[in-house]
Amino acid sequence: MTEDNDAASRYRAPALEKGLDIIELLASSPSPLSLTAIASTLGRSMGEIYRIALALEARGYIRRDRDSDYFVLTLRLFELAHENPPTNRLLSVALPLMEELATLSQQSCHLAVLSGARVLIVAQVDAPRPMHYAVRLGAQFPLAETSSGAVMLAYQPEHHRQALIDACIASTPEMADTLPERIKTILVDGGERRPSLVVSGVTNLTRPVFDHRGGVAAALTVPFLDQTGLSVDADQAETAVAATALKISAALGWREERQSNHLAV
Missing domain, CATH: 3.30.450.40 (GAF domain)
Known part of the structure; x- marks a missing residue:
C-alpha cells in the first residue's frame, strides 16, 4: 500500500461517503429512485443505505414522494x-x-x-x-x-x-x-x-x-x-x-x- 493510499484509508469516513454517493447518484438520475434502486446501483445493502437516506431526508438534502416512496434531490445544495x-x-x-x-x-x-x-x-x-x-x-x-x-x-x-x-x-x-x-x-x-x-x-x-x-x-x-x-x-x-x-x-x-x-x- 502506498503512502497516499494508507493516508486515504486512515481518514475515510464511511457514513459520509455513503451519503455523498446517494446525493451524487440522485443528482445524475433523470427520475426519482427507490431505496432498493439506490442500494442496488451503489452496490450497497439496504441496511447500509436506509439510515443514511433518512438522515439526508431529515436535513433537507433529499425528498421522498409520499405516494411512491421514491427519492429525489432537493435544491438544498443549490441554496x-x-x-x-x-x-x-x-x-x-x-x-x-x-x-x-x-x-x-x-x-x-x-x-x-x-x-x-x-x-x-x-x-x-x-x-x-x-x-x-x-x-x-x-x-x-x-x-x-x-x-x-x-x-x-x-x-x-x-x-x-x-x-x-x-x-x-x-x-x-x-x-x-x-x-x-x-x-x-x-x-x-x-x-x-x-x-x-x-x-x-x-x-x-x-x-x-x-x-x-x-x-x-x-x-x-x-x-x-x-x-x-x-x-x-x-x-x-x-x-x-x-x-x-x-x-x-x-x-x-x-x-x-x-x-x-x-x-x-
Whole structure:
C-alpha cells in the first residue's frame, strides 16, 4: 500500500461517503429512485443505505414522494452554493445588469458557473416578450453541450483546460475532432455565437465574465430566439451581451491588463 493510499484509508469516513454517493447518484438520475434502486446501483445493502437516506431526508438534502416512496434531490445544495460569499457577490452584481440586458435585447438571459465537469445555471432573467426561450434556474448540463460551458472551458488555465477537454472527449469521443478547434475559435472571438446544440431555432450568444484575479468566474448567455416584430437583431443582442459581461466583470474588480498569459492557446 502506498503512502497516499494508507493516508486515504486512515481518514475515510464511511457514513459520509455513503451519503455523498446517494446525493451524487440522485443528482445524475433523470427520475426519482427507490431505496432498493439506490442500494442496488451503489452496490450497497439496504441496511447500509436506509439510515443514511433518512438522515439526508431529515436535513433537507433529499425528498421522498409520499405516494411512491421514491427519492429525489432537493435544491438544498443549490441554496448553500448561493449562500457562499463569492456567489452572493456575483449574483448581486450580475442580476441588475442582466435585467437591463433582457430589456435591451428583448431576450431572456442566464448566468452559468462551472460545477465540476458540468455547467450550473445560477441566475436567469426572462425576456419582456410574451414568447421566449429560457433555461431553468438550477439546471445542470454537460460541460461541452452548452456555449456557457465551452466558453468557461476555453478561459480556464491551460493545464485545467486540457484536463477538462480530455474528460469531455473521454465521455463523448465524437468531440475529439471539433472541441479543440472550438476552444481556439472562442479565444480568438472572445466568446461564442452558434446555434444551440440542443434546441433548434435558438442561437447562443455567450461571453465570459472575469473576476478580480482575471480568472473566468461565469458565462453570460442570451439564447436568441428570432421572432417577428423584434426591434433588435442578433448582432445588436450580441453586442449587448458583450457589453454586459464586461460591466459585470468590471464590477467584480476585473481589469483587462490583469488577464494572465495562461489563456494562450
